[in-house]
Amino acid sequence: MTREEKSQVIKDLTAQLTEGSIIYLADISGLDALSTSNLRRACFKANVKLAVVKNTLLAKAMENADKDFENLSDTLKGNTSMMIAETGNAPAKVIKEFRKTSDRPILKGAYVEEAVYIGDDQLDALVNIKSKEEVIGEIIGLLQSPAKNVISALKSGGSTLSGIIKTLSEKE
Secondary structure (H helix, E strand, O other): OOHHHHHHHHHHHHHHHHHOOEEEEEEOOOOOHHHHHHHHHHHHHOOEEEEEEOHHHHHHHHHHOOOOOHHHHHHOOOOEEEEEEOOOOHHHHHHHHHOOOOOOOEEEEEEEOOEEEEOHHHHHHHHOOOOHHHHHHHHHHHHHHHHHHHHHHHHHHHHHHHHHHHHHHHHO
């Protein structure tokens, strides 16, 4: 790879790191061609972009990006694949599902909405992360719940009260 090609790859990686807010680093070494193809297919279905990257080029791109990746660059040893997604838990779900049939990919680390997760033991925590849309939906649901209860109580109370008054007026 020429110096110009390396420079272009670093620019491209820097742009991806800057634009993306969900970046996972995984080790997919040891997967045969069929398994790798199946993993790529699973990533595509989950709207996750998977790319094998050179550690040195990714490290330079992390330095150039305007984000704080903390100790994530320390995980850049051996085979590294980068997974970029729009939803925080999508790559984690793909990894967890794929590992039902294989011992790979192994999670090296992740950068999710400015939080850094290091190590494969963080996979379950990452699977349980809710997307921004899910959190907003839950908050709206919680905010609407008391109002619905009040409206429901007023409606049922109003008809009960009017029923009682009507019954009392008929008895006289």
